[in-house]
Structures are given as structure tokens and as C-alpha cells.
Amino acid sequence: MMLSEEMVDIAEENLQAYIEIEKEEEEIKSLIKPLQIWITSASAPTCYQLIPLLANGEVFGMTTEISIHLLDTDQFKEVLCGIVMEAEDMAFPLLRSISVHTEIDEAFIQADIVIILDDVLLNHAVQSLENYIREVSDICQVYAPLIEKNAKSEVKVISSGKTFINLKAMMIMKYGPSIKTENVIAVATSWESAAKATLARKLNMNAAGVKDVIVWGNISGCNYIDLSHAKLYGYDCAIWGPANFPRPVLNMIYDSEWIHSEFLSEQNSLSSRVRNCVGMLPAHAIATVLRYWYHDSPPGDIVSLGVLTEGQFCVPEGIVFSMPVRFQNGNWKVMTELEISETTQEVLGRLAHELVQEKLIALKEINEIHPYGADKITSENDLCQEMETLPTGSP
Numbered sequence: 001m002m003l004s005e006e007m008v009d010i011a012e013e014n015l016q017a018y019i020e021i022e023k024e025e026e027e028i029k030s031l032i033k034p035l036q037i038w039i040t041s042a043s044a045p046t047c048y049q050l051i052p053l054l055a056n057g058e059v060f061g062m063t064t065e066i067s068i069h070l071l072d073t074d075q076f077k078e079v080l081c082g083i084v085m086e087a088e089d090m091a092f093p094l095l096r097s098i099s100v101h102t103e104i105d106e107a108f109i110q111a112d113i114v115i116i117l118d119d120v121l122l123n124h125a126v127q128s129l130e131n132y133i134r135e136v137s138d139i140c141q142v143y144a145p146l147i148e149k150n151a152k153s154e155v156k157v158i159s160s161g162k163t164f165i166n167l168k169a170m171m172i173m174k175y176g177p178s179i180k181t182e183n184v185i186a187v188a189t190s191w192e193s194a195a196k197a198t199l200a201r202k203l204n205m206n207a208a209g210v211k212d213v214i215v216w217g218n219i220s221g222c223n224y225i226d227l228s229h230a231k232l233y234g235y236d237c238a239i240w241g242p243a244n245f246p247r248p249v250l251n252m253i254y255d256s257e258w259i260h261s262e263f264l265s266e267q268n269s270l271s272s273r274v275r276n277c278v279g280m281l282p283a284h285a286i287a288t289v290l291r292y293w294y295h296d297s298p299p300g301d302i303v304s305l306g307v308l309t310e311g312q313f314c315v316p317e318g319i320v321f322s323m324p325v326r327f328q329n330g331n332w333k334v335m336t337e338l339e340i341s342e343t344t345q346e347v348l349g350r351l352a353h354e355l356v357q358e359k360l361i362a363l364k365e366i367n368e369i370h371p372y373g374a375d376k377i378t379s380e381n382d383l384c385q386e387m388e389t390l391p392t393g394s395p
Helices: 004-031 045-055 074-089 129-150 165-175 189-203 256-263 269-275 280-295 342-369 380-388
Strands: 035-039 066-071 095-101 113-116 156-159 184-187 214-217 223-226 231-233 246-248 303-308 320-328 331-334
Touching (some): 045 066, 066 074, 074 095, 113 129, 129 342, 156 165, 156 280, 165 184, 165 303, 184 280, 189 214, 189 269, 189 303, 214 342, 280 303
Parallel strands (some): 035 066, 035 113, 066 095, 113 156, 156 184
Antiparallel strands (some): 214 223
16 A cells, blocks of 8 residues: 555665664674783693683673683693683683684784793703793793784783793893883782781781782792781781771781791792692782782782882882782882881892893893894893892892
8 A cells, every 4th residue: 555655765764774773783792892811821720720710700890701812832722622611611701702722823813911821841950040041032032022913002911820920021021122011010919819828827817817918029039028018907916996907917926936937938838839839829819910900909908010120129120020019090000109128128139139130141042042133132231231230249
């Protein structure tokens, strides 16, 4: 009963409405862009423990979807496929996708976050420090240019693992000069958490009440656990106060001998616990740092983080050194307002020496590989200047 012209007009109107609805749906979908997270050496136990922490919504928020990319060599492909199968079967509501990658040329495409878990196998009876550093340098020499080329401009790079954590972060900056240095960090939270747990066991209290323990120096090498700013909340002692009332840790531990002979000694149980952990502790540390980076650290709390030095606390510039920071508004800031004792300052000088030495060895390797290097390759004169920054009296 309808004229053809009217039918054509209605059809055109319906088509236009359909196009507008489709466009609106596409715009809504475009607003939901999952974070692209790449994890290297993904066959490591830390990765297996980390995936549920990233996908449960506590790190990035309950409205942020993520896509996880597992990168490793072809020999671990079967292991990675098993991880993918388990992650998919857990049906995380925020896990958009999880995939396996064994082709290095395709790594870090559109990456928002890169988590580097690569380690070198330590066997001091076989290899020298120079050989280990060369291995680390070779790894970063591959990763850094690919991150520059394929990842997003604001990509966040996190160095973790058991060996040369600070050096890996520094070498990523050296080989990837366009990567923002403030976006490359080394995770020290494992030591921080383990120290808090050790103190809590000594004081017979909940570890959540131990705050502001500082980890200085080389995260996977020589470091110093500083308790001078550490506080206890909710500790059952002679003085009571509200929930936000703190007590200094050093005032509550009456056994000072325990601090020096067991807690701070080189061969203490804390060192063995951190260095021999299977994967849960470093996974929790990475997730914690990411949560702080995206949603701020608790107000007033001190967080230990390996960052590129700019002369803070008289530490030589240009090394990645663990120091106290706070996260706010998507950035971190070194807490330079903290006062440190002369004794602590001397310790920092000795700790910086190890990292400067690692850097000098690494830069020497770079110069041997690139004798006519580009601007980012340090010259022999620069190496001499680096030597001059070594603290007086260093071994």
C-alpha cells in the first residue's frame, strides 16, 4: 500500500540510523582500550604468579582491561601455551587476551608496559663479572631498540628478576635513548616486603603495621636496609594511640645486637629468603609497584625504587640506585627531603661504588663493540670522568 518513493525514503532513513548506531557502538568500543602488557622471559615462575595479580583488577582498577603478551624463546613455547590455557580457563573479567610470542622482531608492539624478567645464570667458578655483564648488555641491546620502535611513546619499563636488576634498567636507557628515563625503573619492593615481614616476626605483630623501611643501593647486589625512618602502627606496647599513631622501629627493638648480627648481616636469613624465592614475592612486588604507579602510593608512605640518579643524597649521577620515592598522579618523586645520618651517607658511597663499577664495565663492553659509537656510546674520556665520581676511600 506504500509508494515506492516513500519506501525508498524510509529505507534511506533506516540506513542512516543504522550507520549512526554502528558508529556510536564503535566509538564506545574505542574507549575501551586494553593495556598492552609484555612480559619477557615469560617461562619464569614469577610470570606464572604475576598473571593472576594483573588480571584480577586490583592493580589497574576494575574498569581497565588488559592484554598480556608472553615473550620467550621457541624452546619454551609449550610452557607458554600451558600458561595461556590456564589463564584463559580462569575467565578473568578484565583479561581481554593473552598470547604467546617467540619471534623477537614482533616484540613489544603497542606496549604500554614492558616487564623484563630475564636473568643470567650465575656460576662464579666458570664466568667472570665481565662475562655476566656482557650477557646483560646483549639482552638489553636487543630489547631497547625494539621497545623504541614498537612500543608506545609513554611505555613503562620495569626491571625485575634475581640478577643485575639495576644494571638492566640502566642498559635499557643506554640502548634506548628515546625511552623516557623516568619511565624505566627497577623493583626493590621484594626486599622491602621481606624486611617488614622479618621485623614483624621479631616483634610478634602484623607485617602490615610496619612502614617506611628503605632499601638503598643495588637491589640484586649490595644493598642497605635502612630502619632509621621505619615506623610501627598498631603495635602492642606500653604507649597506645589511635590507628594512625606510629612508633619508631628502632625504639621498639631493644635487641640492637640482633639488628646488626642477624638482620643487617650479609649472610642473614633475609638475604637468602629474597634471593631464593620461587616467584610469589617478586610477582607481588611488581604488582604493588604498578598499582602505586597507576593509583598512587599510600599518603605519607615511603616506597623503595631503583631509579636513575641525579645527584640525590650525594649519590653519583647516572646510575640506577634504589632510594626512597613516593608515587603521585602517575609519576614518582625521590623524597629528597628525608634526612640521613653521616653513617648512612658513608654506606651509600660504598654501595654506589659497586654500581659505578658495573656501569664502567658495561660501557667498556659497549665501546669495544662500537669503537666509533654514536652519541649514546660513552667515550674513553667519559669513562675517566666516571672514575672521578667514585667515592673517596672506596675499595
